Amino acid sequence: MIVFVTGATAGFGTEIARKFLKDGATVIGTGRRKDRLSKVAQELGPSFHGISFDVGKRSEVEAAIASLPAELAAVDVLVNNAGGAVGLDPGPSADLDDWDAMVDSNVKGVMYCTRLLLPGMVERKRGHIINIGSTAGEWPYPGGNVYCGVKAFVRQFSLSLRSDLLGTGVRVTDVEPGLAGGTEFSQVRFKGDEKKAAAVYKGARALTPEDIADTVHWVATRPAHVNVNVIQVMPTDQALGPLAVHRTS
C-alpha cells in the first residue's frame, strides 16, 4: 500500500505516517520544512519518502506529484492533513494574511493534492482520499471565523466528491478531530506564543496524535465495500457548548 500524507513534518501527520509504516505501507510524507522532513525520514526509516513543497502553491504541488518515481506513483491512500489555524482574532480585526494562509493550506492544498492524485485512483478502480477536517467545520466559535469556514469546506468537499466518485471504487472520508494536543497546532495559531498555546490544553485531557492516527488507519482499513463518510472524534473532556445570547439588560 502506498500512502501519501501531507503535513508529515509534525503532529498528526508524523503519527499517521508512523502508523501506516508499522502496518507495512510505503509512505510519502510532505511538509515545507526540509530539515524537519529529513529528521522524520531518519526516524521513520527507508519506507518513508519525504518531499518538500507548499500545498497551497499549485505549481509546487504539480511539480512534486509529477516528480514521483514510477514505484511511488500509484498512491492508494491520500491523507490531506496539512493545514491548521492562524490567529484567533474576531472578524473585524483579523489579519487578512492569516485568512489567506488558512485558505491556502486547508482549502487549496486539499483541492490541489486531491485533483492531481484522483485520476490515477479512478483508473486503478481503487483508492481513498482521507481529509482531516475538524469539529470547527461543524461547530463555530468566537475567533474561529475563517478556520471554521475552511474546515466546513473540507467536510462539504469530501461529501460532494463521494457523489462524483460513485461507482469508481474510490472512497472519501472526512476525519474531524476536536481538541488535540501534542502537535504544533496552537503554537502556529498563536504565532509562537507558548503561554497562549499551553492554555488551550490546561487541565484537560486532550486527544493525542496517536488517537488521530488510529482513526485514520481504521477508516482506511475497512473492507473495500465500506465507506466511512464522516467521523468526528472529541476527547471525553470536551463537549458541545451552548449557543451564545447577547443580553442588553
Ligand code: NDP
Ligand atoms: P501541526 O501544526 O502540528 O502540523 C501541521 C502540518 O501541516 C505540519 O507538518 C506542517 O508542515 C504542514 N503544513 C501546514 N501548512 C502547510 C503548507 N502551506 N504547505 C505544506 N505543509 C503545510 O498541526 P496538527 O497536526 O495539529 O494538524 C494537522 C491537521 O489537523 C490540520 O489540518 C489541522 O487543521 C487539523 N486539526 C487539528 C486539530 C488539533 O487540535 N490539533 C483538531 C482538528 C483538526 P510544515 O510547517 O513543515 O510545512
Ligand code: 8X3
Ligand atoms: C482544531 C480544533 O477547536 O481548535 O481544529 O478548532 S479547534
